[in-house]
Amino acid sequence: MEDLEYVVKNSKYGIVDSIGNVKVPVAYDTILQLRDVFVIRKKNKWGVMNKAYKMVIPIKYEEIYTVREDKVMAKKNDRWYWVDYDNHIIGKATEDYYKLKSEEDDYYDYYDDWLGY
Numbered sequence: 001m002e003d004l005e006y007v008v009k010n011s012k013y014g015i016v017d018s019i020g021n022v023k024v025p026v027a028y029d030t031i032l033q034l035r036d037v038f039v040i041r042k043k044n045k046w047g048v049m050n051k052a053y054k055m056v057i058p059i060k061y062e063e064i065y066t067v068r069e070d071k072v073m074a075k076k077n078d079r080w081y082w083v084d085y086d087n088h089i090i091g092k093a094t095e096d097y098y099k100l101k102s103e104e105d106d107y108y109d110y111y112d113d114w115l116g117y
Contacts, residue, residue, distance in 0.1 A: 002017055002018070003017065003018040004016070004017060004018075004023065004033075005017075005018070006031065007026050008026070009026045011029075012026050012027055012028060012029065013026065013028050013029070013030065013031045014026030014027065014028065014031070015031060015038075015053075023053050024038070024040075024049065024053055027042065028040050028041065028042050029041045029042055029043070029044075034067040035067055035068075035069065036050070036051045037049065037050055037051065037056070037067060037085075038050075038053075039064055039067065039072075040055075040059060041059075042059050043059075044062075045059045045060055045061060045062065046059060046061045046062070046063060046064040046074070047059035047060065047061065047064075048064065048067075048072055048085065050085065056085040056086070056087065057072065057074065057083055057085065057087050058087060060076070061074040061075055061076050061083075062074075062075040062076060062077075062078070063075040065080075070084055070085060071083060071084045071085070071090060079092070080092075
C-alpha cells in the first residue's frame with residue numbers, strides 16, 4: 001500500500017496520503033490495516049474497506065476476527081460466519097471449539113489471530 005498517515009480528530013480516525021489527500025474521512029472509531037484491507041469500526045459495528053478505499057463489507061457486524069486474503073470471520077446476530085469481500089456469507093460457524101465449517105467443500109478452519117472487542 002502507499003504511504004499513509006492516520007488522522008485523529010475528536011476521537012475519530014481517518015487516513016490521508018503522504019501529500020495530505022483524504023483517502024478515508026475522519027469519521028471512524030477505529031481503523032486497523034491488516035494485510036491489504038482496513039478493518040473499520042463505527043458505533044460498535046465493524047466492516048472492511050479494501051486498498052482502493054471502497055467498503056467491501058459494510059459496517060454492520062458485531063465483531064471481525066481472522067482476516068484472510070479473500071475473506072474475514074465476522075459475527076452477526078451472535079453467530080459467526082466467513083464473509084468474502086463481496087459481502088457474501090460463504091461459511092457458517094459451529095457452536096463448539098470456535099470451528100468454522102465451509103458450506104462449499106466441508107473443511108474446518110480455526111481462529112488463527114484475533115481482532116475486535
